[in-house]
Amino acid sequence: MADPHTDQQPMIRLENVTKTYPGVDEPAVADLSLDVHAGEIVVLLGPSGCGKTTTMRMINRLIEPTSGRIYIDGADVTNVDPDELRRHIGYVIQQVGLLPHLTVGANIGMVPKALGWDKKRTDDRVTELLALLGLDPPESYRRRYPKQLSGGQQQRVGVARALAADPPVMLMDEPFGALDPIIRDRLQDEFLTLQQQIHKTIVFVTHDIEEALKLGDRIAIFGTGGRIAQFDTPIKLLTEPADEFVASFIGAGSSVRLLGLQHVEELPLQAVDTVEDEQQASQHLDGKRVLLTDGGRPARWLPALADGQVATVRGGQTLYQALDAMLTAHDDLAVVTDEDGRVLGGLSMDTVLRHVPSDEAGGG
């Protein structure tokens, strides 16, 4: 497949970047080169201490590289005033970093204020962002102080603040790392939905493989000493890990993880016989089953299955969800529907199983 990005200038480019902290022999980041395309989420994944935060902070120049070059949208960041640079790069960190003595509204409005926006424009932007991040009603949330919010709400405010001046680039350093698993999962989903609307160029740091696979368009797995072991799409990492280090980092269960990354519409569907009227069903019942539909939507199988359920998945759902629906309905066929719930066809368990790469190809 041709890479649609090859002709395009990357939004972020790291070129042979090295950072050696004073008094430390080993570099924290060593000769790192990495391109991030416009509108892409690139995840930096690796164990604690591998240089992820150092890399992020070099991109917005909270840390100066020892050597190498960093470009944003073609411009060398070392030639830009650091304060000016940071107003055009959103930065979200795990500790959130909201100022406790300022209201939520004032926290979100910090960068617009620094950019000299007038009060009305800033207020409108704060309202828009609070609504966008699900902090409704905005008029109530903007007046609160950070400590009057839950951890998940504070993190939403942190994201809103980073988005305030609509920067093209966002750096997110383990932003959901301190949240409990259910809230984290919800924020990840919201974040993906949001990204479909705002198309930011995002560098996202995590040490959590599940989070990386879920959010990343591409993932850079850091090895030791600030070097990249592999930089690839989630599916490539799972099916073709570059070496033992990557394979062991991804760990067991890559086949199940692949199921969660592939969508039902990527597989061939089979025809499903449907009838809208149960009376007509007898004509079709020559040993095969028929799906009784109601306005094009699945109602039940004829003859009825033991537990009467129809395993149903929507087109955009994953193979994991399709298998889950089949297992729940004790059936080996899932009915695939469109957005409105109308029948598109059937997906058999056999088709799903044949689509999962063998263990050999999966690298264990």
Ligand code: ADP
């Ligand atoms: P990560 O975010 O992947 O956990 P960091 O970038 O924070 O890793 O750190 C990378 C390495 O650099 C670690 O070994 C860390 O101890 C070291 N390090 C980070 N900041 C400093 C500093 N200010 N001075 C010296 N060493 C540092």
Ligand code: MG
């Ligand atoms: Mg870190």
